[in-house]
Amino acid sequence: MARIVMKFGGTSVADIDRIRNVARHVKREVDAGHEVAVVVSAMSGKTNELVGWTKAADAMHDAREYDAVVASGEQVTSGLLAITLQSMGINARSWQGWQIPIHTDNSHGAARILEIDGSEIIKRMGEGQVAVVAGFQGLGPDNRIATLGRGGSDTSAVAIAAAVKADRCDIYTDVDGVYTTDPRIEPKARRLKKVGFEEMLEMASLGSKVLQVRSVELAMVFKVRTFVRSSFVDPDAPGMGDFLNPPGTLICDEEEIVEQEVVTGIAYAKDEAQISLRRVADRPGVSAAIFGPLAETHINVDMIVQNISEDGSRTDMTFTVPTGDLEKAQKVLEDQKDKVGFDVIQSESGLVKVSVIGVGMRSHAGVAATAFKALAEKGINIKAITTSEIKISILIDGAYGELAVRTLHSAYGLDKK
Ligand code: ADP
Numbered sequence: 001m002a003r004i005v006m007k008f009g010g011t012s013v014a015d016i017d018r019i020r021n022v023a024r025h026v027k028r029e030v031d032a033g034h035e036v037a038v039v040v041s042a043m044s045g046k047t048n049e050l051v052g053w054t055k056a057a058d059a060m061h062d063a064r065e066y067d068a069v070v071a072s073g074e075q076v077t078s079g080l081l082a083i084t085l086q087s088m089g090i091n092a093r094s095w096q097g098w099q100i101p102i103h104t105d106n107s108h109g110a111a112r113i114l115e116i117d118g119s120e121i122i123k124r125m126g127e128g129q130v131a132v133v134a135g136f137q138g139l140g141p142d143n144r145i146a147t148l149g150r151g152g153s154d155t156s157a158v159a160i161a162a163a164v165k166a167d168r169c170d171i172y173t174d175v176d177g178v179y180t181t182d183p184r185i186e187p188k189a190r191r192l193k194k195v196g197f198e199e200m201l202e203m204a205s206l207g208s209k210v211l212q213v214r215s216v217e218l219a220m221v222f223k224v225r226t227f228v229r230s231s232f233v234d235p236d237a238p239g240m241g242d243f244l245n246p247p248g249t250l251i252c253d254e255e256e257i258v259e260q261e262v263v264t265g266i267a268y269a270k271d272e273a274q275i276s277l278r279r280v281a282d283r284p285g286v287s288a289a290i291f292g293p294l295a296e297t298h299i300n301v302d303m304i305v306q307n308i309s310e311d312g313s314r315t316d317m318t319f320t321v322p323t324g325d326l327e328k329a330q331k332v333l334e335d336q337k338d339k340v341g342f343d344v345i346q347s348e349s350g351l352v353k354v355s356v357i358g359v360g361m362r363s364h365a366g367v368a369a370t371a372f373k374a375l376a377e378k379g380i381n382i383k384a385i386t387t388s389e390i391k392i393s394i395l396i397d398g399a400y401g402e403l404a405v406r407t408l409h410s411a412y413g414l415d416k417k
């Protein structure tokens, strides 16, 4: 007997039939004698609809009220799954974030989980009750509902798994694991049997939304054995209940991976915008004057490229922000014009960032050159490049995004044979 946390994403709970299918996955584990807590997302499309309503009501809405609205999607699915499980003769009840409680910080809309009191859930699981927890939400220090940022139910699941000391956390979604790249973009993508925490962190933060970044961080810190697997299969198919070796991808320590490739995957992030400040004064304090105010306005600056100035007096500064923040960023910079001392702001939106990820890069030379050559052969122009020990990110025109992903995928030999 073991303790398992099972998380089901939006498409897995999209309607009552799918919720019934989810209930059968839960029943399989309960019948096997395991203690089970389930975490659910909102029905697919629901959170987008709720977010849209808050914007329509007022673009400058209060973040606490945004949270009150958008957390409701998960409340609905937690109740519906509990009803469905009960109808199948399983003892189950729903839990909202505030009832457990899942304590978060005060960053409404993008809150971080601080602490979870798992005692009541552990006690109830011991009595044979299945906890059906609404994902994506917790309780802020102001005693109000706080949501965890888009995709946050993954984080709820891993955090609950850590809090109840689960033996395993299964993230059920509409793909049967983590692939070498998004299989919707490259059908030749291969499913990975295992992915190391560090690589998964990079993939998630560079655009592979199969797992929320924070969920990977928590899995790494709390050593939660996390599997990504599909809910879109017969819950009672052979092997589905295999405890040690379930179908899917295990997120684990690098050391657990025997056959390590140089490049593990290609990630892709849309809706990037580039801002260039032309002829910026080249003196100490200028970067602080540019990026300080952007940070204060909660604008996430990503790639930063500063050119060497020709004569030591003026230089160009280029960086990227999410397209949604472009207008706000331009306004903040215009307000700083006198302090920073630049000539003009130029910007371009609708760009994409493709990234090549692999821990093998630490010990192999020439990995970046392969990417540049492959993109050049397809006539794809590179606008900016950043690298770290285990990744290379390349900014390109949005129209070439998917072509670039497929080109790099095959350049590194990742295509399915
Ligand atoms: P859920 O609603 O279950 O949380 P998401 O839509 O958030 O599901 O995440 C699953 C999706 O992530 C898949 O449908 C797939 O298109 C996308 N995805 C992006 N990159 C990858 C990858 N490397 N491997 C698998 N799926 C990926």
Ligand code: ASP
Pocket: 009, 010, 041, 042, 047, 048, 073, 135, 136, 149, 150, 151, 152, 153, 154
């Ligand atoms: N429903 C939320 C979202 O769409 C959380 C999640 O699905 O993980 O972002």
Ligand code: MG
Pocket: 009, 151, 154, 209, 210, 211, 212
């Ligand atoms: Mg998700």
